[in-house]
Amino acid sequence: MKKLLSVKTILTVCFFLFAVSLFAQDTTHTPANNIYWKWPHYRMNGKRIKAKQFNEELNKVPESALYLKKAKTNFTIGVLAYIPLTASVLLIKQKNNYNYRQGKNTPFYIGATLSSAILIYSVFRSKKFTNRAIRIYNEKRITTY
Numbered sequence: 381m382k383k384l385l386s387v388k389t390i391l392t393v394c395f396f397l398f399a400v401s402l403f404a405q406d407t408t409h410t411p412a413n414n415i416y417w418k419w420p421h422y423r424m425n426g427k428r429i430k431a432k433q434f435n436e437e438l439n440k441v442p443e444s445a446l447y448l449k450k451a452k453t454n455f456t457i458g459v460l461a462y463i464p465l466t467a468s469v470l471l472i473k474q475k476n477n478y479n480y481r482q483g484k485n486t487p488f489y490i491g492a493t494l495s496s497a498i499l500i501y502s503v504f505r506s507k508k509f510t511n512r513a514i515r516i517y518n519e520k521r522i523t524t525y
Contacts, residue, residue, distance in 0.1 A: 414518045422514075441520045444513040451509035458502030465495035 412425060415437060421428045424437065439445045468491035473484065 413521050415514050416518075417511075417514075438513050438517050441517045443520065444517040447509045447513035447516065451506045451513060454502045454506040454509060458499050458506060461495045461499040461502065464491055465499065468492035468495060 415424050438448045468488045472488045
């Protein structure tokens with residue numbers, strides 16, 4: 381008895397459908413004056429925009445300017461978290477050091493862990509607020525034109 385559709389055939393068809401959908405999404409058209417991320421830079425009208433122009437464009441829409449300010453604040457907090465992180469890592473004593481005692485490094489480990497948690501959290505929130513500002517900017521620009 382012959383199977384009509386084997387598992388191999390079904391998987392092959394699904395793979396080709398998935399591959400075609402990926403290429404179809406890649407060729408979509410973005411409206412004029414939309415800002416979007418294409419690694420490693422933000423782009424507008426298919427051209428890379430610099431940080432100054434990026435800030436100027438987002439500040440044209442007051443709602444997106446608010447989220448851009450939040451993003452910058454969170455990024456600054458994340459950058460400032462590097463200072464205690466670096467200090468904690470540099471102050472950890474190695475086992476072959478003559479001043480090494482068991483348990484003395486615990487505060488430095490805790491400081492390094494907290495600093496890196498603050499750093500990661502702040503950078504992710506900064507990216508989230510930047511994306512929200514871009515989305516609001518694009519929505520407002522589409523409705524005004």
